[in-house]
Amino acid sequence: MFIEKLFIPVGAALQMTAADFTPEGVLVDLRTTAQTADCPTCAMSAHRVHSHYQRRLADLPLAQMPVRVHLHIRRFRCDTFTCGRTTFSEPVPKLAAPYARRTARLRAEQRQLALDVGGEPGARLARRQGMGVSPDTLLRLARRAPEAVRPTPRCLGIDDFALRKGQVYGTLLVDLETHQPVDLREDRSAEVVEQWLQTHPGVAIITRDRSTAYADGASRGAPDACQVADRFHLLQNVREMLQRVLDGQQEALVVATRDAAPASTDQQVPAAETVGPPQGAPAPAPPGGTASLPAPAPAVSASPLCTAMQRSQERRSRRQERYTAVRALHAQGVGIRAIAAQLHLSRNTVRRFVAASQFPERATKRPQPSKLDPFIPHLEAQLVAGQDNAMQLWRELREQHGYRGSRGLVSRWVAQHRHVVPLPDPNRPPQRGRGRPPASSPSPKPPAQRRLSARQAAWLLVRRPEKLKQEEERSIERLCQQAPTVEVAYDLAQEFIQMVRERQAEPFDGWLQRASASGIAELQSFVVGVERDKAAVVAALSSPYSNGQVEGQVNRLKLIKRSMYGRAKFDLLRRRVLARSS
Numbered sequence: 269m270f271i272e273k274l275f276i277p278v279g280a281a282l283q284m285t286a287a288d289f290t291p292e293g294v295l296v297d298l299r300t301t302a303q304t305a306d307c308p309t310c311a312m313s314a315h316r317v318h319s320h321y322q323r324r325l326a327d328l329p330l331a332q333m334p335v336r337v338h339l340h341i342r343r344f345r346c347d348t349f350t351c352g353r354t355t356f357s358e359p360v361p362k363l364a365a366p367y368a369r370r371t372a373r374l375r376a377e378q379r380q381l382a383l384d385v386g387g388e389p390g391a392r393l394a395r396r397q398g399m400g401v402s403p404d405t406l407l408r409l410a411r412r413a414p415e416a417v418r419p420t421p422r423c424l425g426i427d428d429f430a431l432r433k434g435q436v437y438g439t440l441l442v443d444l445e446t447h448q449p450v451d452l453r454e455d456r457s458a459e460v461v462e463q464w465l466q467t468h469p470g471v472a473i474i475t476r477d478r479s480t481a482y483a484d485g486a487s488r489g490a491p492d493a494c495q496v497a498d499r500f501h502l503l504q505n506v507r508e509m510l511q512r513v514l515d516g517q518q519e520a521l522v523v524a525t526r527d528a529a530p531a532s533t534d535q536q537v538p539a540a541e542t543v544g545p546p547q548g549a550p551a552p553a554p555p556g557g558t559a560s561l562p563a564p565a566p567a568v569s570a571s572p573l574c575t576a577m578q579r580s581q582e583r584r585s586r587r588q589e590r591y592t593a594v595r596a597l598h599a600q601g602v603g604i605r606a607i608a609a610q611l612h613l614s615r616n617t618v619r620r621f622v623a624a625s626q627f628p629e630r631a632t633k634r635p636q637p638s639k640l641d642p643f644i645p646h647l648e649a650q651l652v653a654g655q656d657n658a659m660q661l662w663r664e665l666r667e668q669h670g671y672r673g674s675r676g677l678v679s680r681w682v683a684q685h686r687h688v689v690p691l692p693d694p695n696r697p698p699q700r701g702r703g704r705p706p707a708s709s710p711s712p713k714p715p716a717q718r719r720l721s722a723r724q725a726a727w728l729l730v731r732r733p734e735k736l737k738q739e740e741e742r743s744i745e746r747l748c749q750q751a752p753t754v755e756v757a758y759d760l761a762q763e764f765i766q767m768v769r770e771r772q773a774e775p776f777d778g779w780l781q782r783a784s785a786s787g788i789a790e791l792q793s794f795v796v797g798v799e800r801d802k803a804a805v806v807a808a809l810s811s812p813y814s815n816g817q818v819e820g821q822v823n824r825l826k827l828i829k830r831s832m833y834g835r836a837k838f839d840l841l842r843r844r845v846l847a848r849s850s
């Protein structure tokens with residue numbers, strides 16, 4: 269009978285005696301076909317039936333209908349004289365484990381569901397598919413899953429991940445050749461790595477980040493293995509080094525980026541940008557041409573734009589106060605750690621402020637191109653003509669001029685420019701509720717200038733020179749002209765980056781010598797760090813192995829961790845990360 273094949277696992281000595289399709293699901297009666305059964309204690313074959321009973325099992329659903337199995341089971345008498353057992357139930361290993369409430373294949377399916385998507389979503393999915401199960405049961409199944417035996421990898425990648433950010437970290441080990449995670453540990457100490465490598469001998473290549481913990485653990489656990497420092501972290505260290513150099517060069521940063529800005533067409537506020545209010549917003553030019561330090565927000569207040577400017581002014585002056593306080597404390601000889609604690613600032617911020625000879629301005633945003641740009645002349649003309657109804661203007665733009673942007677873009681532009689566009693016709697009847705006194709200044713264009721922060725400049729300096737835009741190239745040029753220190757650091761940094769990208773280890777020793785002779789403290793401390801980890805850095809400059817895919821595995825781990833809402837413990841996270849659905 270064909271339908272039997274759906275309910276009886278291949279090779280099982282079972283027979284279907286009835287199948288009933290009810291609205292609640294499918295009910296199947298099965299019985300065993302063998303004449304005898306083997307006693308589980310003495311393994312002798314038994315013939316005499318002692319009694320009968322029924323086992324109820326849940327099975328894989330059929331077309332999303334739950335399937336219940338009524339299994340007719342016999343209890344046999346063991347006649348072996350020396351056997352301690354008198355009766356036993358006949359086993360049906362192909363169908364289900366002893367005492368189990370679900371068939372083996374249903375259990376395997378539900379367990380995989382738990383490993384793939386977790387308890388709660390797994391339970392919802394299972395219910396929809398007709399194999400309802402509670403989230404707790406799913407997690408229990410996942411926890412009891414047998415662990416796959418993994419061969420020790422030849423190339424091992426090690427990275428850490430946050431179990432509780434800033435507090436508890438774990439270690440992920442990845443086979444770089446099969447791209448599979450091999451283990452997960454609840455700690456990121458040297459001991460963890462050492463112990464793992466000692467119990468898994470045969471690892472030849474280890475890629476790792478630049479932390480001393482993993483370096484030490486790897487050297488102790490597998491002294492013969494070749495360690496490869498992560499190239500991404502090396503480049504990151506170079507960028508951080510450059511940023512520290514630039515932090516001490518605020519003046520050069522300001523001058524360089526001002527001079528590098530392309531000559532603006534319109535009335536540009538001269539010289540004021542050096543330390544003036546953040547640019548990028550239309551503001552009436554100050555009468556004297558130069559603005560003094562934190563200029564008060566322009567008198568035309570209450571417009572959303574001016575409020576934003578005011579807020580940004582406030583932020584800037586708060587930041588400047590902090591800067592002054594840090595400098596003052598540092599001048600009194602207070603340490604960085606103590607300043608950070610006293611002013612509730614991060615140590616990095618304090619460090620930057622101490623290094624910065626001048627107040628480090630935040631970067632200003634370059635005005636972004638907007639879908640509205642081509643229509644601005646038209647909008648200006650409309651405002652001048654007295655039409656300032658944003659809704660109407662938007663409709664017009666869309667229907668007659670082919671504008672494809674949002675309505676919000678138009679309303680914001682109108683709100684910002686309504687009061688600065690001169691109205692030629694003072695007799696125009698005021699529009700309802702929108703009477704704003706017309707200002708006399710013409711519409712100022714936001715200056716196409718941006719000020720680079722040390723951080724942004726550092727990013728520019730590590731970019732491939734051939735990928736820089738003309739304007740960015742000019743900024744770097746000016747920066748190097750202004751500060752010879754930056755030029756030296758830039759050249760050496762680019763040489764190092766080149767070595768990393770092109771995997772050239774030969775020029776490395778010469779580079780180290782020149783860098784430590786450069787006289788730049790930040791560069792020298794970078795060299796000291798590299799020297800300490802030299803073998804691994806040299807390997808990074810020559811070996812094809814990289815820690816990149818481990819980062820990818822860490823991302824997968826984070827995704828799984830977050831999907832567990834922090835409810836499940838480490839053991840389950842470990843199971844799910846190491847589990848691979850086939």
Ligand SMILES: [Zn+2]
Binds near residue numbers: 307310351
């Ligand atoms: Zn027996």
